[in-house]
Amino acid sequence: MLKLRFHGRGGQGAKVASRTVGTAAFMEGCNVQDFPLYGAERRGAPISAFTRIARGQIMERGVIPDPDVIIVMDHTLLSDPQAAPLSGSNKGGVVFVNTPESPEQLKADYDIDALVITLDLTKIGLDMVGSSILSTLAGAVASRIIGIGEDSLKDAVEKELSGIIADRELLEKNIEAALYCFRSLEPVEMKTLQSEHGKSTVITMPFERARISSPAINAAASSILKQTGNWKVFRPFWDYDVCNKCMICVSRCPEGCISLNEEGFPSVDNEHCKGCLICVEECPKKAIKAVRGPVPDQVEVTGE
Ligand code: SF4
Numbered sequence: 317m318l319k320l321r322f323h324g325r326g327g328q329g330a331k332v333a334s335r336t337v338g339t340a341a342f343m344e345g346c347n348v349q350d351f352p353l354y355g356a357e358r359r360g361a362p363i364s365a366f367t368r369i370a371r372g373q374i375m376e377r378g379v380i381p382d383p384d385v386i387i388v389m390d391h392t393l394l395s396d397p398q399a400a401p402l403s404g405s406n407k408g409g410v411v412f413v414n415t416p417e418s419p420e421q422l423k424a425d426y427d428i429d430a431l432v433i434t435l436d437l438t439k440i441g442l443d444m445v446g447s448s449i450l451s452t453l454a455g456a457v458a459s460r461i462i463g464i465g466e467d468s469l470k471d472a473v474e475k476e477l478s479g480i481i482a483d484r485e486l487l488e489k490n491i492e493a494a495l496y497c498f499r500s501l502e503p504v505e506m507k508t509l510q511s512e513h514g515k516s517t518v519i520t521m522p523f524e525r526a527r528i529s530s531p532a533i534n535a536a537a538s539s540i541l542k543q544t545g546n547w548k549v550f551r552p553f554w555d556y557d558v559c560n561k562c563m564i565c566v567s568r569c570p571e572g573c574i575s576l577n578e579e580g581f582p583s584v585d586n587e588h589c590k591g592c593l594i595c596v597e598e599c600p601k602k603a604i605k606a607v608r609g610p611v612p613d614q615v616e617v618t619g620e
């Protein structure tokens with residue numbers, strides 16, 4: 317049996333990624349389980365998804381603590397103690413990370429024993445699909461790593477996306493980008509899909525009361541206590557030459573983290589901005605751009 321664990325942020329498509337590789341394996345005649353664990357279920361919050369694939373019966377249930385393959389869809393999760401994406405990784409396994417950085421750099425930075433593979437899925441998604449939703453791309457790299465055939469992957473992407481995307485052109489772009497990611501990686505020598513007949517391990521799900529599993533969210537004054545700033549992949553960036561100070565972005569921000577500066581322009585609290593980009597969507601003047609990477613210096617751009 318092969319066990320895969322996906323780590324992403326709410327909105328990145330970790331659940332559909334696990335489903336895509338599961339469906340592709342199912343099309344190759346395997347038995348499959350896949351399911352997500354949302355936790356806080358907030359856009360930008362760390363989430364996990366799990367896939368078990370076997371030629372025989374799958375008797376295990378519950379979360380996967382010891383995955384053969386870990387797919388990290390957002391580099392920043394590597395240093396998030398609540399996500400802990402590297403937990404249970406082992407020397408014989410594979411850790412894939414969506415990042416422009418090299419595998420050698422990540423191995424050194426995070427002391428990873430497993431084989432590390434990297435690819436900048438976010439750039440590929442933006443360039444080829446025009447979106448940072450990475451479900452099919454992450455499903456494609458997982459499929460490549462475990463040795464799924466290209467035709468099965470293509471059929472799985474088509475099947476999974478046709479239920480959620482009506483736009484045929486967008487679906488085709490997703491298939492193209494998924495195949496590009498698939499072909500960008502070398503196949504990995506993984507354990508063969510062995511049946512686990514007769515080994516009826518049933519893992520009990522570690523259900524915890526919400527107050528224990530998400531203390532920062534359930535605590536009083538949670539928005540202030542929980543620094544959701546480390547959830548973001550993209551950041552809002554204001555162009556004060558275009559902004560007309562209408563304050564719509566201020567009122568639409570779900571975290572309440574946009575205030576006004578002394579000149580009356582919106583100013584974001586980066587420790588709490590979670591990168592949901594609702595402000596970008598809502599601004600009628602298109603004065604807010606989504607940027608990837610470190611916080612840009614707002615002062616430099618406004619020329620102050
Ligand atoms: S919604 Fe746009 S125009 Fe209005 S205050 Fe915000 S950035 Fe400025």
Ligand code: SF4
Nearest residue numbers: 569589590592593595
């Ligand atoms: S500032 Fe924008 S991106 Fe940040 S949390 Fe508020 S709405 Fe979302």
